[in-house]
Amino acid sequence: MPxxxxxxxxxxxxxxxxxxxxxSWVSTGLAEASNFLLAQLRARLPHExxxxxxxxxxxxxxxxxxxxxxxxxxKYLDQLFVAPEYQGRSLGRTLLAFTRQHLPDxxxxxxxxxNDKAWRWYEREGFMFEEEKVEPMTGYVxxxxxxxxxxxA
Numbered sequence: 001m002p003x004x005x006x007x008x009x010x011x012x013x014x015x016x017x018x019x020x021x022x023x024s025w026v027s028t029g030l031a032e033a034s035n036f037l038l039a040q041l042r043a044r045l046p047h048e049x050x051x052x053x054x055x056x057x058x059x060x061x062x063x064x065x066x067x068x069x070x071x072x073x074x075k076y077l078d079q080l081f082v083a084p085e086y087q088g089r090s091l092g093r094t095l096l097a098f099t100r101q102h103l104p105d106x107x108x109x110x111x112x113x114x115n116d117k118a119w120r121w122y123e124r125e126g127f128m129f130e131e132e133k134v135e136p137m138t139g140y141v142x143x144x145x146x147x148x149x150x151x152x153a
Contacts, residue, residue, distance in 0.1 A: 004058035004060040006095065008054075009056060016064045020082075020083045021067055024066075056095075058091055066082040067081050068095045077103070105152045106148050107147045109127065111142065112141070114140070127145035128146055128147070131144050
């Protein structure tokens with residue numbers, strides 16, 4: 001069975017993307033699934049695209065397995081969420097490799113401090129912790145990370 005294909009997202013997929021995003025976020029144990037959360041995430045997609053996101057999906061034969069949002073001018077990996085049923089299959093690593101193709105020299109990101117599975121994974125993948133700050137919109141303490149390509153540094 002071939003791995004999912006990473007490709008640009010389509011506007012007709014925003015509902016499915018928001019569902020992948022919500023289900024993955026809920027799988028961290030930091031939130032509960034709700035129609036309200038789903039609607040918030042769905043509404044955020046076009047807004048963030050207007051602000052510079054490049055939005056990609058991992059397409060597994062018509063089923064969305066993951067979503068990836070990059071802000072290329074800022075060298076920022078904004079969102080990487082894998083649907084729970086696809087977690088543990090190295091899809092996150094594949095999406096990170098895709099990100100490094102688009103941002104080969106440097107990548108910044110942040111993740112919620114309580115999402116230790118995520119930040120520990122980023123540290124294993126070579127990201128260096130820089131600081132923690134409270135996100136005023138959500139109240140979450142965010143951990144900020146940076147990866148630099150040692151070959152081009």
